[in-house]
Amino acid sequence: MAEITAPALREFPVAPAVSPDAMAASKPYVATDKMQEALGFPGALPEDWHDRAIAKLGEMVGKYRGLRVYLDACVHCGACTDKCHYFLGTGDPKNMPVARQELLRGVYRRHYTLPGKLFPKLVGARELTKDMLDDWYKYYHQCSECRRCSVFCPYGIDTAEVTMAAREILDSVGYGQKYSNEIIGKVHRIGNNLGLPGPALEDTLLGLEEDVKEDTGADVKFPLDQKGAEVLLITPSADFFAEPHVDSLIGYAKVFHAAGISWTLSSKASEAANFGLFIGNYDQMRAIALRIREQALELGVKRIVVGECGHAWRVAYSFWNTLAGIGSGGEDPFARQLQSQLDHRYRQPTHICELTWDLVQKGALVLDKEANDHRVVTFHDSCNVARASRMGDEPGGQFEIPRALIRAVANRYVEMRPGTTHEATFCCGGGGGLLTDEILDLRVKGALPRMESLREVADRHGVNFMATICAICKAQFTKVLPYYGFNRSMVGGVHQLVSTAIRLGAKQ
Amino acid sequence: MAAILAGLLYASAAVFVAGLAWRIRQYATTPAPLKIPTTPAPTTRGGVAVRLAREVVLFESLFKASLWTWLFGWTFHAGLALVLARHLRYFTDPVWDWVAFVQPFGVYAGFAMAAGLAGLWARRFLVDRIRYISTPSDHLMLALLLAIAASGLAMKYVAHTDIVAVKSFIRGLFVLQVREIPADPLLAVHLALVCALMLVFPFSKLLHAPGLFFSPGRNQVDDPRERRHLAEWAARLETK
Numbered sequence: 001m002a003e004i005t006a007p008a009l010r011e012f013p014v015a016p017a018v019s020p021d022a023m024a025a026s027k028p029y030v031a032t033d034k035m036q037e038a039l040g041f042p043g044a045l046p047e048d049w050h051d052r053a054i055a056k057l058g059e060m061v062g063k064y065r066g067l068r069v070y071l072d073a074c075v076h077c078g079a080c081t082d083k084c085h086y087f088l089g090t091g092d093p094k095n096m097p098v099a100r101q102e103l104l105r106g107v108y109r110r111h112y113t114l115p116g117k118l119f120p121k122l123v124g125a126r127e128l129t130k131d132m133l134d135d136w137y138k139y140y141h142q143c144s145e146c147r148r149c150s151v152f153c154p155y156g157i158d159t160a161e162v163t164m165a166a167r168e169i170l171d172s173v174g175y176g177q178k179y180s181n182e183i184i185g186k187v188h189r190i191g192n193n194l195g196l197p198g199p200a201l202e203d204t205l206l207g208l209e210e211d212v213k214e215d216t217g218a219d220v221k222f223p224l225d226q227k228g229a230e231v232l233l234i235t236p237s238a239d240f241f242a243e244p245h246v247d248s249l250i251g252y253a254k255v256f257h258a259a260g261i262s263w264t265l266s267s268k269a270s271e272a273a274n275f276g277l278f279i280g281n282y283d284q285m286r287a288i289a290l291r292i293r294e295q296a297l298e299l300g301v302k303r304i305v306v307g308e309c310g311h312a313w314r315v316a317y318s319f320w321n322t323l324a325g326i327g328s329g330g331e332d333p334f335a336r337q338l339q340s341q342l343d344h345r346y347r348q349p350t351h352i353c354e355l356t357w358d359l360v361q362k363g364a365l366v367l368d369k370e371a372n373d374h375r376v377v378t379f380h381d382s383c384n385v386a387r388a389s390r391m392g393d394e395p396g397g398q399f400e401i402p403r404a405l406i407r408a409v410a411n412r413y414v415e416m417r418p419g420t421t422h423e424a425t426f427c428c429g430g431g432g433g434l435l436t437d438e439i440l441d442l443r444v445k446g447a448l449p450r451m452e453s454l455r456e457v458a459d460r461h462g463v464n465f466m467a468t469i470c471a472i473c474k475a476q477f478t479k480v481l482p483y484y485g486f487n488r489s490m491v492g493g494v495h496q497l498v499s500t501a502i503r504l505g506a507k508q
Numbered sequence: 509m510a511a512i513l514a515g516l517l518y519a520s521a522a523v524f525v526a527g528l529a530w531r532i533r534q535y536a537t538t539p540a541p542l543k544i545p546t547t548p549a550p551t552t553r554g555g556v557a558v559r560l561a562r563e564v565v566l567f568e569s570l571f572k573a574s575l576w577t578w579l580f581g582w583t584f585h586a587g588l589a590l591v592l593a594r595h596l597r598y599f600t601d602p603v604w605d606w607v608a609f610v611q612p613f614g615v616y617a618g619f620a621m622a623a624g625l626a627g628l629w630a631r632r633f634l635v636d637r638i639r640y641i642s643t644p645s646d647h648l649m650l651a652l653l654l655a656i657a658a659s660g661l662a663m664k665y666v667a668h669t670d671i672v673a674v675k676s677f678i679r680g681l682f683v684l685q686v687r688e689i690p691a692d693p694l695l696a697v698h699l700a701l702v703c704a705l706m707l708v709f710p711f712s713k714l715l716h717a718p719g720l721f722f723s724p725g726r727n728q729v730d731d732p733r734e735r736r737h738l739a740e741w742a743a744r745l746e747t748k
């Protein structure tokens with residue numbers, strides 16, 4: 001593994017000078033033939049990979065209007081060039097969003113546009129050589145699909161969509177990424193990303209009940225596979241035991257307990273994450289989402305609630321209705337089958353922050369804000385929540401509701417620098433299927449812009465807790481904070497704060 | 509001379525219209541299977557229209573991204589819009605009132621257009637990031653547009669052309685007559701370059717103009733929980 005170095009924090013961040021090939025050595029492990037074949041992809045590069053890749057590209061531009069428009073419309077204006085945290089942290093020009101797109105666009109031009117066929121040099125059209133394919137593999141795995149670039153592009157060109165398409169093509173020629181594809185295999189085989197089987201999950205949950213009983217004296221339950229429960233909670237499996245994730249799970253359980261809402265987890269759908277999104281594969285994304293539909297039907301629940309996870313919320317909010325009919329307004333029999341069972345007085349699906357915030361507004365929870373007085377809190381907007389979803393009824397609810405919730409449970413709250421929050425938030429550096437240790441150097445460097453704004457509020461206002469609602473953000477920050485001189489335990493969930501403040505048994 | 513120019517104009521206009529129609533059709537018929545608006549996004553169709561209008565008129569996203577690029581880009585496009593409006597007087601008889609009204613502004617707009625282009629071009633040399641991503645065709649496109657602007661301005665300020673004759677030539681084209689055209693090299697260059705622009709339009713990055721309206725990141729309504737959004741090829745998966 002390459003040496004892992006954190007760039008120096010600067011007080012006035014500016015775009016770095018272009019430094020070609022600075023990250024040409026960064027490359028995640030390639031999936032084994034077994035992992036590939038388990039998902040129906042070829043195990044290794046076939047003889048005719050070139051032609052297959054070109055054909056796949058043609059198929060994709062025919063199926064996805066976004067991809068086609070994005071490949072045609074870019075004017076090379078450069079507005080996006082300094083917006084990507086991986087470029088800001090590494091200076092490698094291929095990490096500028098437009099240059100990243102160009103790796104695919106060059107090949108598209110060569111094979112699917114007239115000028116590219118006639119005058120390839122003139123319009124920057126490129127052959128798909130093995131070197132180019134390797135560049136795809138490297139640089140489409142230096143994009144966390146965070147969509148920050150798409151906010152600033154005058155045509156809304158979303159590099160995340162281009163990255164997903166490129167990864168789909170790579171998979172289709174047997175050149176998949178180990179981290180994502182191995183995890184997708186586990187979801188199908190075992191039910192969650194961590195490969196935690198049902199009995200182990202049950203043990204873990206019983207342990208949690210004991211812990212909470214010891215802490216609070218209250219009989220807070222963590223039900224599993226309970227038919228007829230009102231709520232099915234779908235949460236990232238990291239919540240079951242990783243630190244600090246588990247503190248948020250305890251928070252959700254306390255909220256359900258205090259509000260008297262019956263709920264359950266499912267051992268067969270014990271995972272909110274959907275890495276099908278990361279590899280841009282519709283079939284995988286759909287298959288993973290269908291597990292949740294099946295469990296909702298089997299358990300007969302009335303509401304589906306999603307825990308703290310960024311990309312999972314994107315998939316749940318934006319895609320579940322499409323993929324699996326989980327939502328409202330469906331008129332076809334497939335959608336009606338589930339939707340006639342759900343209670344549409346509630347948003348389907350509901351984010352756990354929406355649920356808790358609604359309860360707070362109704363006065364259904366007893367909150368002791370002072371319990372969080374040892375914390376000075378800031379909030380890190382997670383990309384997929386910020387730029388690819390919503391909470392509540394108004395656009396921007398995904399920013400306001402978590403903040404309102406934090407303010408309801410903690411007295412000391414500080415915002416980070418404008419331009420690094422809300423829709424302009426910087427990725428943690430580990431999203432989009434990059435949360436794997438062989439590319440830790442990239443992850444550390446990609447965290448630079450977030451670390452700079454955190455340093456600022458830590459120095460000026462004594463911020464010692466960065467709340468976030470994403471399992472990947474939590475894991476990534478826990479790992480990279482020390483490289484920047486921060487304590488790893490300063491990151492945690494919003495429901496960790498709720499858990500600290502909530503008083504059980506006081507009002508019933 | 510007149511015959512050559514007329515032929516060129518007919519041919520390039522035909523390529524422009526047919527090519528653009530073909531591309532727009534292609535965009536309109538390619539499905540967008542997933543809801544992917546960049547959020548926060550409008551929750552109604554009307555809201556989306558406003559979002560698109562702000563992008564078209566104000567270049568809102570670009571404004572947030574880079575003030576210099578916005579300044580040059582917006583100046584160029586606004587100038588171009590006025591100049592095009594001004595040119596309508598060569599096509600209409602009698603000249604429409606609002607076209608007459610914009611005439612005086614159109615002249616300044618010509619200079620604004622050229623200045624914006626120069627600024628955009630300078631960035632391709634001066635900013636290392638933009639130098640890195642610029643292709644030969646990016647430079648050629650700017651050269652082409654600048655040459656069109658320069659030849660147009662030259663006819664106004666350096667060597668006046670007989671615009672009455674020009675107008676008669678152009679109006680003649682509408683009724684399939686090739687009339688006399690002033691033997692002015694500047695005019696010939698100006699028209700030939702415009703033909704080149706129309707020819708490359710449907711095959712180049714100039715597709716950003718229609719592209720914006722078909723960009724799912726900008727044109728989708730944010731209502732996935734309330735309405736089931738299903739593309740045809742995705743719906744077929746459910747019947748399998």
Ligand code: SF4
Pocket residue numbers: 083084085086095096097100142143144145146147148149150159160163427
């Ligand atoms: S989506 Fe995010 S990570 Fe990917 S190029 Fe854009 S800004 Fe960079």
Ligand code: SF4
Pocket residue numbers: 073074075076077078079080081097098152153154155156157
């Ligand atoms: S901002 Fe959009 S149009 Fe401009 S270079 Fe980037 S992707 Fe291309």
